[in-house]
Amino acid sequence: MSSKNIKSDWLYTITPKSNFFSINFKEIWQYRDLLLLFVRRDVITVYKQTILGPLWYLIQPMFTSITFTIIFNNLAGIETGAVPPFLFNLTGITIWNYFTSCFTGTSNTFGSNSAIFGKVYFPRIISPLSLVVSSLLKFGIQLVILIVFYIYFYSNGADISLNGWVILFPILIVMMGLLSLGLGMIISSMVTKYRDLNYLVGFGVQLLMYISAVVYPMALVEQKMPDFAWVVKYNPLAYIIETTRFMFLNVGELPFFGLIYTLIITIVILLIGLLLFNKTEKNFIDTV
Amino acid sequence: MIRFNKFKCLIYLELEKEIIIKIHNISKQYRLGQIGTGALRHDLNRWWCKIQGKEDPYLKIGDTNDRSTKATSNYVWALKNINFEVERGEIVGIIGKNGAGKSTLLKLLSRVTSPTTGEINFGGRVASLLEVGTGFHGEMTGRENIYLNGAILGMTKKEITSKIDEIIDFSGCERYIDTPVKRYSSGMYVRLAFAVAAFLEPEILIVDEVLAVGDAEFQKKAVGKMQDISREGGRTVLFVSHNMAVIQKLCPTTILLSNGEFAMKGKTEDVIDLYLSQSVLNNSVYIFNTKVSALKIAFVTKLSILDLDDNLMSEIPIGKQWKVKILFTINEKANNLIVGLGMTDMFDVPIRTTWTQPNNYEPGNYCATFIEDKIKFNQGQYKLIIGISKGASQVIEYLDKDIFLTISDAVYQQENTIINNKSGFIVDQMKVLIEQI
Numbered sequence: 001m002s003s004k005n006i007k008s009d010w011l012y013t014i015t016p017k018s019n020f021f022s023i024n025f026k027e028i029w030q031y032r033d034l035l036l037l038f039v040r041r042d043v044i045t046v047y048k049q050t051i052l053g054p055l056w057y058l059i060q061p062m063f064t065s066i067t068f069t070i071i072f073n074n075l076a077g078i079e080t081g082a083v084p085p086f087l088f089n090l091t092g093i094t095i096w097n098y099f100t101s102c103f104t105g106t107s108n109t110f111g112s113n114s115a116i117f118g119k120v121y122f123p124r125i126i127s128p129l130s131l132v133v134s135s136l137l138k139f140g141i142q143l144v145i146l147i148v149f150y151i152y153f154y155s156n157g158a159d160i161s162l163n164g165w166v167i168l169f170p171i172l173i174v175m176m177g178l179l180s181l182g183l184g185m186i187i188s189s190m191v192t193k194y195r196d197l198n199y200l201v202g203f204g205v206q207l208l209m210y211i212s213a214v215v216y217p218m219a220l221v222e223q224k225m226p227d228f229a230w231v232v233k234y235n236p237l238a239y240i241i242e243t244t245r246f247m248f249l250n251v252g253e254l255p256f257f258g259l260i261y262t263l264i265i266t267i268v269i270l271l272i273g274l275l276l277f278n279k280t281e282k283n284f285i286d287t288v
Numbered sequence: 289m290i291r292f293n294k295f296k297c298l299i300y301l302e303l304e305k306e307i308i309i310k311i312h313n314i315s316k317q318y319r320l321g322q323i324g325t326g327a328l329r330h331d332l333n334r335w336w337c338k339i340q341g342k343e344d345p346y347l348k349i350g351d352t353n354d355r356s357t358k359a360t361s362n363y364v365w366a367l368k369n370i371n372f373e374v375e376r377g378e379i380v381g382i383i384g385k386n387g388a389g390k391s392t393l394l395k396l397l398s399r400v401t402s403p404t405t406g407e408i409n410f411g412g413r414v415a416s417l418l419e420v421g422t423g424f425h426g427e428m429t430g431r432e433n434i435y436l437n438g439a440i441l442g443m444t445k446k447e448i449t450s451k452i453d454e455i456i457d458f459s460g461c462e463r464y465i466d467t468p469v470k471r472y473s474s475g476m477y478v479r480l481a482f483a484v485a486a487f488l489e490p491e492i493l494i495v496d497e498v499l500a501v502g503d504a505e506f507q508k509k510a511v512g513k514m515q516d517i518s519r520e521g522g523r524t525v526l527f528v529s530h531n532m533a534v535i536q537k538l539c540p541t542t543i544l545l546s547n548g549e550f551a552m553k554g555k556t557e558d559v560i561d562l563y564l565s566q567s568v569l570n571n572s573v574y575i576f577n578t579k580v581s582a583l584k585i586a587f588v589t590k591l592s593i594l595d596l597d598d599n600l601m602s603e604i605p606i607g608k609q610w611k612v613k614i615l616f617t618i619n620e621k622a623n624n625l626i627v628g629l630g631m632t633d634m635f636d637v638p639i640r641t642t643w644t645q646p647n648n649y650e651p652g653n654y655c656a657t658f659i660e661d662k663i664k665f666n667q668g669q670y671k672l673i674i675g676i677s678k679g680a681s682q683v684i685e686y687l688d689k690d691i692f693l694t695i696s697d698a699v700y701q702q703e704n705t706i707i708n709n710k711s712g713f714i715v716d717q718m719k720v721l722i723e724q725i
Binding site for chain 2: 010011012013014015016030031033034036037038040041044045048049115116117118119120121122193282283285286
């Protein structure tokens with residue numbers, strides 16, 4: 001046998017350097033059961049030995065929403081137009097929670113899984129992917145409470161209506177998921193060596209909320225602080241949140257160019273994330 | 289000294305030899321010390337060299353991995369230029385001292401981390417068992433964990449479902465299978481975890497010292513399962529262990545690593561001989577560190593191995609009589625003190641223990657002489673263990689590290705019998721009578 005013949009027979013090869021984009025989709029597909037089992041683990045273990053269990057998924061956005069309504073609307077006087085402020089905030093918080101849940105989870109992929117990653121191989125991307133999926137389930141539950149309050153306010157005569165674009169809401173969710181996955185993978189790749197980022201993520205996410213138009217409409221920033229409006233305008237998250245409110249509450253306009261911009265940013269960030277993640281997963285166990 | 293050979297012949301009936309793992313020039317470099325501010329500087333330097341098209345500056349430096357010597361640079365080669373091939377169906381043991389690079393090699397083979405240079409080719413699906421119970425979650429039940437752990441190890445849900453009854457049965461945890469594993473005893477936990485691993489069916493199985501857990505019964509079961517796996521054929525197993533007896537039992541072929549370098553691949557008995565000869569220092573006199581023991585009631589200061597004419601012997605020719613002198617110091621008046629000399633083989637299997645009569649000692653220095661003038665031990669290395677205890681139970685001194693007795697293979701003949709120099713520990717022959725009946 002010549003050595004060339006043998007080479008083509010190898011099932012796979014380990015080398016020090018990885019290809020630029022060596023994502024093995026076939027392998028990820030082979031491990032799909034693992035992904036689902038990780039999702040299952042995440043979901044069933046979160047609230048074990050608690051009395052309220054999954055109700056916590058509902059309580060958390062509700063109380064946040066109440067607090068925000070008191071502070072930002074009643075105290076600070078942010079106007080939400082015809083929409084009840086509570087519903088306005090709850091809509092923003094629900095989709096924002098999906099982002100934070102995906103992002104903070106995936107940004108610590110290597111840290112929280114180092115025990116498993118150090119002992120056995122599977123496509124590492126299964127871990128952040130499973131987090132995105134389990135966050136999606138959590139988001140689904142929180143969406144239910146949003147719908148409950150929506151119906152409540154609607155039947156009490158609030159001037160709200162769904163926009164026809166709402167049928168495209170799933171696309172928005174996928175975009176949000178991929179954006180947070182991309183960001184999370186970038187952070188998780190860097191955090192293995194430079195742990196300072198862990199601290200940054202902790203309060204960074206909190207601060208990010210304030211420039212993501214969660215508790216105010218985007219138009220308000222332009223109107224009140226035109227000099228600093230760019231901070232919000234360049235933030236792709238703001239467009240997703242604004243669009244969500246547009247779809248559910250029929251407020252504002254569809255930020256068409258904003259969404260195109262968000263889509264481009266999402267793709268770029270996702271690619272950078274995949275690239276860094278791929279590069280990191282090979283050796284991170286030596287530096288973590 | 290070689291036992292357990294009966295399984296060896298069964299494995300090599302395969303048709304053709306096909307290389308299933310090829311390791312080509314593998315090296316792995318690690319950075320010593322803390323990873324901190326220097327990391328960024330080195331990364332930038334590395335990146336700058338890469339842009340200029342230069343070689344990575346840190347790959348040129350680095351020491352061989354000798355744990356005990358002081359390093360001259362901050363980088364160390366945990367593995368250096370390792371080359372070997374493994375054929376389909378081979379069961380290969382990997383041995384070496386602590387820090388020889390065994391675990392690093394397994395990590396590379398399991399794809400947990402990647403090599404600094406070189407290439408590894410695989411011709412089959414790999415499952416690695418560097419630990420049992422990877423990914424077990426305490427809050428989940430035994431059954432849920434079987435699925436999770438199985439999937440982590442590379443099984444599909446369908447595969448696990450088809451085997452789950454066998455797995456539960458093998459683990460012997462049926463009664464607890466729907467209880468969260470955090471309620472398990474540590475033994476049950478390990479049993480369940482190993483049971484999952486035992487039903488993996490990859491073409492290549494990589495096993496670290498996972499068998500060293502659990503109770504004796506379970507270990508026996510686990511070793512038995514490993515033997516089944518190897519006897520069924522077709523499957524390739526790489527197995528790391530410090531337990532030479534298990535290596536001998538399971539692996540016909542063994543690889544020896546020393547200080548991160550490939551030392552030898554060959555028949556297990558030859559490799560183990562080489563390994564043992566590396567770790568044995570032929571000494572006739574052992575001086576013990578008395579600083580630590582000076583506070584004890586009694587402590588051993590020196591051991592010497594001599595022939596009956598009081599000549600120091602670093603090796604005792606087979607058949608020659610020998611004695612061991614142990615010097616010890618008594619610090620305070622002690623009653624009922626006994627001194628013991630134990631002898632084991634290199635795998636710590638006890639061969640014999642000799643105790644002195646209980647005696648009352650006044651403070652002072654003493655010498656105990658143990659004389660071997662009856663039994664003729666076979667050639668090879670043995671370990672000696674010294675113990676001093678008060679009465680039968682209270683151990684005062686116990687030295688069981690690195691005291692070796694070497695019997696050399698000078699020709700020894702006894703009438704009417706043939707000496708096969710590797711047929712056991714004792715050369716003395718039994719009386720044999722043959723008569724026609």
